[in-house]
Amino acid sequence: MAQQQIKAAVEEMLASFLEREGFELVDIEYVKEGSNWFLRVFVDKEGGIDIEDCGRISEFLSEKLDEKDPIPTAYFLEVSSPGAERPLKKPQDYVKAVGKQVFVTTYEPIDGVKEFEGKLLDYNEAFVVVQSANRKTEIPASKIASARLAILF
Template structure:
């Protein structure tokens, strides 16, 4: 996670949790002239459009006052969905033995893209089994990780 994302989490997590929801994570994507700040929320039974609207209203107020992002951006509030992104150790642990897709910043044993079950989670990173090989990937090297939904 970037420093902007860490700061956003510090600012909005307490309010989201007070609203009875879980702060799942956030992504700041600076593309072109206008960036996107995407905040994922979750709750038992799933997130509704009204939940997203309510959180958007509250979070917008916080971000307007604190102004943690210097440039213009679009705010999106979303459920993590079936192919939910994974941001931290607890989330990787929650999806241990499930199939995930991981992209790394730097190659691990010659690869940057992995798709397979999480076989281990520890303080440094995760282990995955892909094509009969076990790969150990540090959290700092994970660019993007998503659950692969079962259909």
């Protein structure tokens, strides 16, 4: 089964459980690091998640994975919070991030720049607007390689 199919299968297994329990699925990764495969599930909820939440989700998902067995190779399962610098993947992630500090990278330069850090001023399906210390940049959504919340130090 291809990586995207595995991620979709895991998302389907988790959807009703997470919704019922008040969790939000942030991201799923199925990646090979060295000789090991890792299935990483990032979840959140209002007020943040704790180790007990991760344990409950991990236990539920482990049972489902054993039952349906969609992954042909050995792997390590990790369930965790996305962290303070959580990725922005879905439209609702961007909507919630308006007014917050973000870090955005692009596939190709915009005015000679591929990395933008600043306040997310606006979001719609076509573009995001990031205000850095010295400029405001409208970034087409199609050019965004990655985006995440950013912590100011």
